[in-house]
Amino acid sequence: MPNLSTQQLTDVKERFIAYLKERNLRQTSERLAIFDQIYAIDAHFDADELLKKLLADGVAVSRATVYNTLDLLVECNLVVRHQFGTKQATFERSFSFWQHDHLICLDCDHIHEFCDPRIQGVRDMMGEIFDFEITRHSLQLYGHCQKESCAYRGDG
Amino acid sequence: MPNLSTQQLTDVKERFIAYLKERNLRQTSERLAIFDQIYAIDAHFDADELLKKLLADGVAVSRATVYNTLDLLVECNLVVRHQFGTKQATFERSFSFWQHDHLICLDCDHIHEFCDPRIQGVRDMMGEIFDFEITRHSLQLYGHCQKESCAYRGDG
DNA sequence: ATAACTGCAAAACATTTGCATACAG
DNA sequence: CTGTATGCAAATGTTTTGCAGTTAT
Numbered sequence: 211m212p213n214l215s216t217q218q219l220t221d222v223k224e225r226f227i228a229y230l231k232e233r234n235l236r237q238t239s240e241r242l243a244i245f246d247q248i249y250a251i252d253a254h255f256d257a258d259e260l261l262k263k264l265l266a267d268g269v270a271v272s273r274a275t276v277y278n279t280l281d282l283l284v285e286c287n288l289v290v291r292h293q294f295g296t297k298q299a300t301f302e303r304s305f306s307f308w309q310h311d312h313l314i315c316l317d318c319d320h321i322h323e324f325c326d327p328r329i330q331g332v333r334d335m336m337g338e339i340f341d342f343e344i345t346r347h348s349l350q351l352y353g354h355c356q357k358e359s360c361a362y363r364g365d366g
Numbered sequence: 367m368p369n370l371s372t373q374q375l376t377d378v379k380e381r382f383i384a385y386l387k388e389r390n391l392r393q394t395s396e397r398l399a400i401f402d403q404i405y406a407i408d409a410h411f412d413a414d415e416l417l418k419k420l421l422a423d424g425v426a427v428s429r430a431t432v433y434n435t436l437d438l439l440v441e442c443n444l445v446v447r448h449q450f451g452t453k454q455a456t457f458e459r460s461f462s463f464w465q466h467d468h469l470i471c472l473d474c475d476h477i478h479e480f481c482d483p484r485i486q487g488v489r490d491m492m493g494e495i496f497d498f499e500i501t502r503h504s505l506q507l508y509g510h511c512q513k514e515s516c517a518y519r520g521d522g
Numbered sequence: 523a524t525a526a527c528t529g530c531a532a533a534a535c536a537t538t539t540g541c542a543t544a545c546a547g
Numbered sequence: 548c549t550g551t552a553t554g555c556a557a558a559t560g561t562t563t564t565g566c567a568g569t570t571a572t
Contacts, residue, residue: 236525257561275528313498340469341511351488394546453536
């Protein structure tokens with residue numbers, strides 16, 4: 211995921227604030243601090259990691275508020291929730307225009323991102339066949355890295 | 367998922383028994399009863415549903431044994447584990463030769479199965495680009511059924 | 523003012539683990 | 548016999564919930 215320009219960051223934050231206003235939800239300092247922390251993370255993260263980073267930065271928020279705010283951000287499409295096989299959900303900041311899927315290394319858990327236009331073809335065709343309006347999808351590929359240089363190269 | 371012929375069922379069960387033997391694992395009555403129950407279910411199920419069905423049928427097994435046996439069956443590819451967004455894992459009996467993905471209705475949770483050859487194309491191409499040996503994938507489409515006849519038809 | 527939000531701690535939930543007992547090999 | 552599997556219950560880890568107190572609007 212590419213880093214954001216200052217302008218983009220401002221735009222996205224404004225979208226969040228607009229969403230709160232529009233739904234008559236309150237613009238609390240906790241919600242904004244959580245937003246800032248998420249958008250400062252250039253990686254996938256889980257709720258606990260996020261909470262720890264906030265506390266480490268001296269932001270006094272509770273676990274419940276972190277979950278609450280993550281829900282809000284998922285609802286307004288500024289954060290995506292993933293369920294990568296493990297028990298706990300994984301999150302990722304999202305710009306609605308940057309659509310991608312994931313390739314996950316079974317040896318080191320490293321996550322690569324990719325985008326293949328054929329997926330849109332599959333969505334379109336299945337939507338037609340089953341008479342569905344497809345609103346989202348989740349695709350993960352799992353495998354072993356074959357690169358000599360990969361420290362975690364699998365031998366299985 | 368199509369139903370199994372008696373012959374296929376016998377074959378699959380034998381594969382399980384062979385797997386146990388080969389790994390010096392014991393062929394207990396609990397493991398066989400759990401296998402039978404799973405292969406009698408023509409649908410997706412979770413661990414708790416499976417346990418309840420077993421108990422309802424008078425098979426006295428514990429939750430721990432259900433989880434243990436599910437692990438074994440996943441390892442020997444006779445059962446597939448899915449993580450469909452919810453917290454708890456969902457399982458499905460599998461014949462290794464029937465490869466498919468899922469389309470999930472956001473209104474009624476009904477699961478349709480489909481198979482699109484383009485997915486293999488994506489696997490192949492991403493394997494080449496990232497220098498990975500792709501061993502499996504997980505693809506779910508989510509959406510709203512548009513059929514007039516669907517009782518749960520979404521209006522959102 | 524007042525309705526919504528927060529923090530806390532307890533509850534809920536799926537899954538895993540430890541240990542004494544049972545049993546397949 | 549022997550070690551592995553089982554059942555039970557307690558532990559684990561993540562997420563949700565209830566409630567009293569706080570705060571944005």
